[in-house]
Amino acid sequence: MRSDTSMAPASGRTWRDRIHTQRNRRILAALYVANLVAMLLATWLVDSYWVALPFGALWVALMVLTTLSIRGITNEGSVALDEQQIAFRNAGYKDAYWIGVGVAFVGGVLMSALSDSDTVFEVGLFIGAWGIVTGLPTLIVAWTLPPEVDDEQ
Amino acid sequence: MSSSRKGDGPRIHTRLPMLRVERDISRKQLAEQVGVHLQTIGYIERGEYTPSLELGLKIAHVLGLPVEAIFSLEPFAPLDADALTSR
Numbered sequence: 283m284r285s286d287t288s289m290a291p292a293s294g295r296t297w298r299d300r301i302h303t304q305r306n307r308r309i310l311a312a313l314y315v316a317n318l319v320a321m322l323l324a325t326w327l328v329d330s331y332w333v334a335l336p337f338g339a340l341w342v343a344l345m346v347l348t349t350l351s352i353r354g355i356t357n358e359g360s361v362a363l364d365e366q367q368i369a370f371r372n373a374g375y376k377d378a379y380w381i382g383v384g385v386a387f388v389g390g391v392l393m394s395a396l397s398d399s400d401t402v403f404e405v406g407l408f409i410g411a412w413g414i415v416t417g418l419p420t421l422i423v424a425w426t427l428p429p430e431v432d433d434e435q
Numbered sequence: 436m437s438s439s440r441k442g443d444g445p446r447i448h449t450r451l452p453m454l455r456v457e458r459d460i461s462r463k464q465l466a467e468q469v470g471v472h473l474q475t476i477g478y479i480e481r482g483e484y485t486p487s488l489e490l491g492l493k494i495a496h497v498l499g500l501p502v503e504a505i506f507s508l509e510p511f512a513p514l515d516a517d518a519l520t521s522r
Contacts, residue, residue, distance in 0.1 A: 353472075366475035366484050373440055428441070428484075431462060431477025 298350070307351040307424040314344045314417055318410045325406025334406055341413055348417070348424050356419045370423055377426075378418035385414050441483045448507045452480045454498050469493040 300306060321337030349357060355367045356374060363371065389411035396404060455465055455476075462480075466473040469490060478484035479494075486494070486506075495502040 364471035364475050365487050365490060366478055367472065369440055369484065373443070426440075428478055428481065430474050431481070 301347065301351045302353070302430050304427065304429040307348070307427065310344060310348045310351055311421045311424045314341070314348055314421060315414065317341055317344060318413045322403075322406050322410040326403045329402050331402055331405065333402075334409065338409070345417055345420070348420050352420060352423045352427060356423055370427060371419070374419040374423035374426070377422050378415075381422075382415045382418055385411055385418075439485045441485075444485050445508060446482065447485045448510050449479060449482070449505060450511055451476075451494065451505055454500065454505060455480075458498060460497075465494070465497060468497045 301310075317337055317340050321334055321341070324333045324337060353367070355363055355371045358367075358371075360368050389407060392407055393404060396407070455462070460468075462476045463473045466476045469476075470493070471490065475484065475486075475490075479486050488502075491502050491506055495505055498505060
């Protein structure tokens with residue numbers, strides 16, 4: 283946020299500093315999507331609700347880490363952000379809208395096509411699509427934010 | 436100037452990195468003086484983000500220069516050419 287301007291020297295960086303690098307942000311975003319796809323496959327292959335549990339736990343952890351990696355700008359109100367953060371946050375939500383519409387459409391078509399299939403997979407599909415759509419603004423910002431700068435001269 | 440991400444608006448050229456270093460001001464110090472995150476200053480310097488007119492004027496005030504000396508829609512002439520023409 284605006285007041286969070288502290289950066290440790292490169293040699294003494296903590297994990298909370300390293301999580302903001304563009305590479306790590308993109309890794310987290312990719313893991314987030316991969317985890318939901320894996321959950322979807324697992325619910326397709328295994329006819330048990332319990333199979334989704336570890337993926338769900340990992341989903342929560344990845345959501346928290348991805349949000350931390352972008353300094354929480356998609357969850358903050360405008361008062362707590364500066365204009366650059368607001369611009370990237372708004373662009374993330376704007377881009378997420380159309381991708382979300384596409385995901386919802388494909389998910390809806392799949393759900394209706396699979397209406398006679400097993401319920402576990404349907405629930406997995408619903409949770410997977412919901413997880414993607416709710417996380418999209420954060421994922422887009424995590425992917426599109428430029429590499430960060432150090433506070434050197 | 437309206438604030439925007441790179442590619443969302445006109446390309447703005449800036450001399451901010453050079454002017455900031457000349458004045459021995461770190462990104463963090465400048466960020467604190469104008470009330471933004473230090474990454475915002477870094478993105479402006481790299482052309483990844485175009486500041487609003489308000490932020491541009493605040494930066495100009497801190498550096499003690501008119502805003503057009505820091506930001507331009509056209510590429511800045513090399514400094515040596517500036518120096519030669521001003522003699």
